[in-house]
Amino acid sequence: AQSVTQPDIHITVSEGASLELRCNYSYGATPYLFWYVQSPGQGLQLLLKYFSGDTLVQGIKGFEAEFKRSQSSFNLRKPSVHWSDAAEYFCAAAPRGGYSTLTFGKGTMLLVSP
């Protein structure tokens, strides 16, 4: 079955430190890959997406993600975290071709300490 796994439920990072959120997928073929962010009481906002090409993808708010086929991973990174980055982050995937629906990971809650 197709699935997306985010191994970390919570992560705490000091402000100014670097961040990496993990995401692994299980699909028969490489899916489209996405990272979304959700602030409290808000909907989901797309941070970045990977369809094909360069495996290092740049997104909004200074985030980037690297697709690694050999590891079935699509990890999200940020060099220096700001207090405003505290939110819940969701990795998602959708199969290529035809109509497709997103499958989400269970999310990682990012806490930023002063």
Place this chain on the structure above:
Amino acid sequence: NAGVTQTPKFRVLKTGQSMTLLCAQDMNHEYMYWYRQDPGMGLRLIHYSVGEGTTAKGEVPDGYNVSRLKKQNFLLGLESAAPSQTSVYFCASSYSTGRGGNTEAFFGQGTRLTVV
């Protein structure tokens, strides 16, 4: 730009009552989706639609019905609400790349439903 709009934003229902959640998008997207979000569960797909007049079941369809009579609207109905349907509901829409591929989903702000 309104994007994806959900109404209502909050609702409290008694067990057994019915209600309809409305989702409207103004981006001319072909695909529309209803998800529910529960703590520790991520987002789970309830129903989706790939075009006007078509609907399909997602991961957790039981207890819900949907309709898409107009391309821009996607309605989610609860015929007899149960406490297990207490959740935050998100509507989303997306468009096709034209080569059969899908794109990222755009989300509404959510509807917080409590069934007592």
